[in-house]
Amino acid sequence: MSPPPRTYYCAYILETQKTRVPTGRTTKTHIHLPSITASNIILIIRDDAALASQYVADYIIERITAFNPTPERPFVLGLPTGSSPVLIYRHLVQRHKAGDISFKHVVTFNMDDHSFMYKHFFSHVDVAPENINILNGNAVDLEAECHDYEEKIKKVGGIELFLGGIGPDGHIAFNEPGSSLKSRTRVKTLAYDTIIANSRFFNNDLTQVPRMALTVGVQTVLDAREVVVIITGPHKAAALQKCIEGGVNHMWTLSSLQLHPHPMIVVDEDATLELQVKTVKYFKSIEMVANELGFRQMLPRTRKRDSVIEDHITSSAEEVSDSKLQVPQINVSRSASTSPVLEPMSARIVSSATTGVQDVLEEPPLLSMSARISS
Numbered sequence: 138m139s140p141p142p143r144t145y146y147c148a149y150i151l152e153t154q155k156t157r158v159p160t161g162r163t164t165k166t167h168i169h170l171p172s173i174t175a176s177n178i179i180l181i182i183r184d185d186a187a188l189a190s191q192y193v194a195d196y197i198i199e200r201i202t203a204f205n206p207t208p209e210r211p212f213v214l215g216l217p218t219g220s221s222p223v224l225i226y227r228h229l230v231q232r233h234k235a236g237d238i239s240f241k242h243v244v245t246f247n248m249d250d251h252s253f254m255y256k257h258f259f260s261h262v263d264v265a266p267e268n269i270n271i272l273n274g275n276a277v278d279l280e281a282e283c284h285d286y287e288e289k290i291k292k293v294g295g296i297e298l299f300l301g302g303i304g305p306d307g308h309i310a311f312n313e314p315g316s317s318l319k320s321r322t323r324v325k326t327l328a329y330d331t332i333i334a335n336s337r338f339f340n341n342d343l344t345q346v347p348r349m350a351l352t353v354g355v356q357t358v359l360d361a362r363e364v365v366v367i368i369t370g371p372h373k374a375a376a377l378q379k380c381i382e383g384g385v386n387h388m389w390t391l392s393s394l395q396l397h398p399h400p401m402i403v404v405d406e407d408a409t410l411e412l413q414v415k416t417v418k419y420f421k422s423i424e425m426v427a428n429e430l431g432f433r434q435m436l437p438r439t440r441k442r443d444s445v446i447e448d449h450i451t452s453s454a455e456e457v458s459d460s461k462l463q464v465p466q467i468n469v470s471r472s473a474s475t476s477p478v479l480e481p482m483s484a485r486i487v488s489s490a491t492t493g494v495q496d497v498l499e500e501p502p503l504l505s506m507s508a509r510i511s512s
C-alpha cells in the first residue's frame with residue numbers, strides 16, 4: 138500500500154536533509170520550517186487571542202531558556218506595546234511567578250515610546266532596571282536619542298528576538314504606510330488611522346493624541362535574528378492578508394518580514410478572515426507535518442548562519458566566541474527632562490502615573506486598553 142502523500146512529502150524533506158549532512162560526522166539535525174514554506178514566514182494559527190498569546194509567551198520562554206543567558210551574554214529582547222501583547226505579558230508574568238523563567242539576564246529594547254511596559258511587564262518580573270531600554274520622547278535632542286538607541290542595540294550585540302504587533306494598516310512599531318524598509322530609529326509623524334486607533338488611550342479625544350512618535354525603524358526590526366509578531370482580531374485581517382499573500386510593500390510595513398530569514402506570525406482565527414482558504418490550510422498543514430515529525434521551528438544556533446540544516450555539534454563553540462556582549466549601563470529614568478520637545482504618548486495617558494501598578498494578572502483577559510487606563 139502506498140503511503141499517504143504527506144508521508145512522501147516528509148520523506149522527501151528528510152532525504153534532502155540527509156544528503157546535506159556532512160559525511161563521517163555524527164550530527165543531530167533539524168529542519169527549519171521556513172525551508173518548506175513559500176516565503177520564510179511561519180504562520181501559526183490558534184483559535185483565539187488567548188491561545189495565540191500563550192503560544193508566543195511559551196515560545197519566548199523556550200528561546201530564552203535555550204539561549205541560557207548570562208550577565209556577559211544576555212538575551213536581547215525587543216518588545217512592543219499596544220493591547221495585542223498584553224496577554225503575552227500576562228502569561229510571561231505568570232510563568233515568571235511560577236518560577237519557570239527569569240529575566241535577570243535579559244536586556245530589553247522597546248519599539249516605541251510608551252510607559253505601559255512597567256505596568257504590564259517590567260514591574261512584575263526580575264528584569265534589571267539598567268537592562269531596560271525605552272525611547273525617551275522627552276529627550277531634548279530627539280535625533281541624538283534615536284541615534285543612541287541604535288548604537289545601544291549594536292553595542293549589546295543586536296536583538297535576538299523582536300516581538301511585535303501591528304496596526305490595522307499593517308504598520309509595525311510606528312512605521313506607518315510609506316516608511317522606508319531601510320528605516321532606522323527616528324521620529325515619525327503618525328498616520329491619521331493610527332491617531333484614531335490611539336485615541337482610546339486619550340479618552341477618545343483626537344486632539345490629545347500626539348501627532349509624532351519615536352520608533353525603531355523597519356530595518357531595526359529586520360536586523361533582529363528572529364522576529365515574532367502577534368496579530369489578533371478581524372480588524373487586522375486585511376493587513377495580515379496583504380503581508381502574507383501580497384508582495385513586499387512599503388505601504389504595509391509588516392510585509393517586510395518576507396525579507397527576514399526567521400519571521401513568525403502568530404494569529405487568531407479572526408485575523409485570518411481575509412486569507413484564502415488554501416493559504417490557511419497550507420500553513421496549518423506545515424505545523425501539522427512538523428508536529429507529526431516531532432520538530433518545531435528551529436533556529437540556527439549560531440548567529441550568522443541561516444542554513445536549512447542545523448549542526449548541533451559545531452555550533453556551541455562558535456556561538457560563545459561570537460557573542461561577547463556587554464550589558465549597556467543606561468540611565469532609564471522615566472522622568473521628563475526640562476523642556477520637552479515632543480511629548481510621548483505615555484505622558485498623556487490619563488492617570489497612568491497616578492493609578493500605580495496593578496496586578497495585571499487580576500484583570501479580565503480582553504479588557505480594552507482605554508478601560509484599563511481610565512480605571
Ligand SMILES: N[C@@H]1[C@@H](O)[C@H](O)[C@@H](COP(=O)(O)O)O[C@@H]1O
Nearest residue numbers: 217219220221302303304310311
Ligand atoms: N506603535 C504601536 C504598535 O507597536 C502596535 O503594534 C500597534 C497596535 O496596537 P494594538 O495591539 O493595541 O492593536 O499600536 C501602535 O501603533
